[in-house]
Amino acid sequence: MIDGDALARAPLQHAWQTRAEPRAPAETGTVPDAVTRLLAHLPPSVSGAGGDVALLRAATEAATVLGPLVSREALASALERALTDSYNPRCAPPWPPAKLAREASRAAARWSAEETTRGVLTRVQATAADRETDWTRPEPPVEWYCEGLGIAPSSRKVTLIGGDPGAGKGPLAGHLAACFALGLPALGRFPVRRCNVGYLDFEGAILSARRIRAHTRGLGRDPAELTGRLILRDTDPDELAGSLHSGPGGLEWLRAWIETHSIEVLIVDSYMSATASLDVDPNSPAFAELARRFGALGIVAILLAHARKLGARRGEAPMLGDVAGSFALAGLAQTAIAVWRPEEDEPLRARLSCMRAPDEPFAALDVEWIRSPDGLTWRAVSAGTRRDNASADRDSRIAFAAKQVLGFLAACDGIPRSLSAIRAHVRAPGGNPGAKDTVRDAVLAMRECGWLYMQAQTRGEVFGLTAQSPAPADVACSAGKLTVA
Amino acid sequence: MTPRGQGLRTISFGGIVPAKPPMIELSLYANAFARTPAQIIVTEWRDLAADIGQLLELRAAEKTALPALAPHALRDGATRSLAGVDRVTALMIDVDTVPGNDLGALLDRILPPAIVYASPSDAPERRRVRVLAPLRRPVSPMVSAHLRCAYAESLGLAPGCGVEGALDCAHLFFVGALDGTPAREWWVVD
Numbered sequence: 001m002i003d004g005d006a007l008a009r010a011p012l013q014h015a016w017q018t019r020a021e022p023r024a025p026a027e028t029g030t031v032p033d034a035v036t037r038l039l040a041h042l043p044p045s046v047s048g049a050g051g052d053v054a055l056l057r058a059a060t061e062a063a064t065v066l067g068p069l070v071s072r073e074a075l076a077s078a079l080e081r082a083l084t085d086s087y088n089p090r091c092a093p094p095w096p097p098a099k100l101a102r103e104a105s106r107a108a109a110r111w112s113a114e115e116t117t118r119g120v121l122t123r124v125q126a127t128a129a130d131r132e133t134d135w136t137r138p139e140p141p142v143e144w145y146c147e148g149l150g151i152a153p154s155s156r157k158v159t160l161i162g163g164d165p166g167a168g169k170g171p172l173a174g175h176l177a178a179c180f181a182l183g184l185p186a187l188g189r190f191p192v193r194r195c196n197v198g199y200l201d202f203e204g205a206i207l208s209a210r211r212i213r214a215h216t217r218g219l220g221r222d223p224a225e226l227t228g229r230l231i232l233r234d235t236d237p238d239e240l241a242g243s244l245h246s247g248p249g250g251l252e253w254l255r256a257w258i259e260t261h262s263i264e265v266l267i268v269d270s271y272m273s274a275t276a277s278l279d280v281d282p283n284s285p286a287f288a289e290l291a292r293r294f295g296a297l298g299i300v301a302i303l304l305a306h307a308r309k310l311g312a313r314r315g316e317a318p319m320l321g322d323v324a325g326s327f328a329l330a331g332l333a334q335t336a337i338a339v340w341r342p343e344e345d346e347p348l349r350a351r352l353s354c355m356r357a358p359d360e361p362f363a364a365l366d367v368e369w370i371r372s373p374d375g376l377t378w379r380a381v382s383a384g385t386r387r388d389n390a391s392a393d394r395d396s397r398i399a400f401a402a403k404q405v406l407g408f409l410a411a412c413d414g415i416p417r418s419l420s421a422i423r424a425h426v427r428a429p430g431g432n433p434g435a436k437d438t439v440r441d442a443v444l445a446m447r448e449c450g451w452l453y454m455q456a457q458t459r460g461e462v463f464g465l466t467a468q469s470p471a472p473a474d475v476a477c478s479a480g481k482l483t484v485a
Numbered sequence: 486m487t488p489r490g491q492g493l494r495t496i497s498f499g500g501i502v503p504a505k506p507p508m509i510e511l512s513l514y515a516n517a518f519a520r521t522p523a524q525i526i527v528t529e530w531r532d533l534a535a536d537i538g539q540l541l542e543l544r545a546a547e548k549t550a551l552p553a554l555a556p557h558a559l560r561d562g563a564t565r566s567l568a569g570v571d572r573v574t575a576l577m578i579d580v581d582t583v584p585g586n587d588l589g590a591l592l593d594r595i596l597p598p599a600i601v602y603a604s605p606s607d608a609p610e611r612r613r614v615r616v617l618a619p620l621r622r623p624v625s626p627m628v629s630a631h632l633r634c635a636y637a638e639s640l641g642l643a644p645g646c647g648v649e650g651a652l653d654c655a656h657l658f659f660v661g662a663l664d665g666t667p668a669r670e671w672w673v674v675d
Contacts, residue, residue: 001598002576002636004624010635014644228625260630260652262568 035065036086044090055095058087059107067111075111079104113286142358145180145265145300148190150335150357153264156295157334159302160355162323168339168350169304171215171369171376173199173267174208176302178215180265181229187367187378195264197230198257202273205234217375231261240290241277251293263299270304271329288328295332305329307340320355334358342366342396394441399477401426401442406451406472409465416455416464419443445482509533509619510558510574512565513540514657517549520564530598530619534673537600537617541669543661548605553657556617557626567655572623576616576636577658579604581647583612594640595674602671605663613647615658616640629654 039062045054062082063075070078083100145151151159163169179186183194201208209232213223240251258266268274271291272282280286294301307318318338320330330336336355341347349368354361368379408425409417423439443463446452451469455462476485509530512522526536545551555565556575563569581604583591591614592601599618607613616636624632630652637648651658662669 001621002618002632004576004620004622004628004632007632007635007639008624008628010638012631012634013638014634228628259567262626 035062035082038062038065039082039086042087044087044092045095046092051091055083055087055091055099055103056107059083059103060110062087063107063111067108072108072112076101076105076108079108113289144193145195146176146186146190146192147359149186149337149362150354150359151192151300151302152334152358153298153300154295154334154358155298156292156332158291158295158332159300160305160323160329160333160336161302161339162305162307162318162320162336162355163339163350164307164318164341166347167307167341168367168369170208170211170269172337172339172350172352172367173269173302173304174211174215175376175378177230177265177267178212178219178221178226181226182216182219182221184219184221187365190362193264196228196262198261198263198266199230199232200235200254200266200268200274201232202235202237202240202276203269205232208232208269211376214371214376218372218377219375228261231257231263233257235274237274237277240274251297255297258297258299265300265302266294266297267302268294268304270306272306285328288332291329291332307338318355323355394438395477395480397438398442398445398480399475399482401438402446402475402477402482403472405439405442405446406465406469406475409452409463409469410472412464414464416453416462418460418462422463441480442482445477445480449482451482510623512555512557512559514553514555514565516545516551517553517657517659519553522555522559522565523552525558531675533619534600534675537602537660537671540660541602541662541671544664545661546664548659548663551605551659551661551663553659554617555655555657557629557654558623565655565657567626567653570626570629570654573620573626573629573632573654574623575620576618576632577651578616578633578637578640578642578648579613579651579656579658580616580637580642581613581650582645583614584641584643584646586610586612588612588614591640592672592674596639597674599674600671601674602660603669605659605661605666605669607669615660617658626654 039058042058042061043054045051045058059079062079066078066082067075080101083095083104084097088094088100142152145153161169161172176186176192177197177199178184179192180195181197183192185191199205199208199212212226212230212232216223216226239253257263275282275287275290278286278290280289291301291303294303305323307322318340320333320336321327323330323333323336333356335357338353338355339350340353341349342351348370349366351364351366352362353364370377370379404426405422408422419440422443426439426442443452446469447454447463449468450466452463453466455464470484474484476483508527511526511533513524513526514521515523526533528536540552540554543552554577556577557570557573559565559569560571563571580591595601595616595618599616601614601616604613604615618636620632633648633652637643637646642648
């Protein structure tokens, strides 16, 4: 009898699947006449007279002629040969080979990207023409995979889980992966459709496997039950980059992998790492190209996206525009879930809020991940609407600031202090300087309560403690109103 | 371009191997166009060998009219498709090109237990056989393709021998002989 488990772990010695045949002729051996003639008519690159621009134009135009003749893989080298043989001899001085290779490579990449766009546009136009919406038909139901979190497949769209590094995207993704694979409700409250899950890990699968095992045990199930249901693949970004243009839609191996394992939900951890080898600026529209291809796979693609460092506001929910990259990536999101830390001093607590949903956005909720010998479990700390949570955040900040204002003024021995002096001594949660608005709101709320008096002085207003002011530890805030706990 | 499957590093979550080998479960389809099995064969290994011998005696004018075996069990109510397969109960590979056309050498490399039978298009000048080997326990259809490739490699087979044409675990393997051709041979490696 064959031990399937042992055989499944055996690495294959051969590449068993078929390769797409590259386009045949005129690969790199000789420069086609058409390219030679074209390059002969283009202005040469002359130092001090726009030489760089001339070389760029020559490479770009040659790519338009060579592109249809050679495979994408061979285009860069064919271009390099064409520039070397048919263009560089006319340049003054001739360019070094490395420069020609670099320009050829860039021009080939640009041509490939443009060709892809042209192909997509053609397909989209054909689809639009062929499938005119029949408004008389009943609306087809959404094929939910997790209605509670708004996760459903959609043509050319993806699901984003966005948040700062360390905010808790990974635990959520691992938990969702286990829930989809086992058919268990996500976070104990959102029913999911049981299906096979593919987990493309670009950041090291060992730790992810460990975390998923912990999640599974935390769900009260044996990790062995994930066999064949959750396929975790340690993936090299270079492998992804190399296959981006393979096959009609690119990512040929990924399509085959999905088909082989009947994967219906694909989790990419993380999108930023996946694009590490693509040499694209995260703030350019090209950064979203890979996401578009994931979206075109026709299954639920869940991408873990880092929030843009400069845009992410500490303690506040990342907005869709904060997600790394240009707005092109955000535009591809059918569903976007923000994961962030509402409190700096509670690293295991994550708040989940909906940045975009195909239907009604889910109410934000706080989750605490709890590691125990039984596995990684969770505890829903609070739930409410997005507005409720924002309000709760504001109350929390005001109370935090008010406590510090009381403490600061008590230490001033009855000397009233200006608002700017108070601001300088109030820190936000985590030690950062307090936001101006928060300190102002706290001072105003304290004035309303009669805890502070205000004196107008020539240099401005100053504030001091009244006899009614409570001890800092007793202060609480609700709906913007300070109370004594 | 990265070839499919190359560098695949799939992490197994392990499992429990039963002490007693289970019964072999195969789906028997009436012909190439059948969407659901005509019969579910659930039997012990030694009985299956006899069943295969009987099936090989069946004849038809065209290959597509022959009955076909599939080493899988479908989900309840499902029709034959990759998504419809619930579990794979045995490994079956399609060897359309025996290395050196030396079938004896191939049979020598097969570890027991296994059944090897000639396909309907088998001919002396080009041997075409199917190898059926039971699994210790049913496996998920997700790993079936990998297992078939790994099993083929363990027999010294490489891409191009025909195995890659039938990696889909929903694939059928015809059994029987075409009209006017000699009786199909079969071997039990036990």
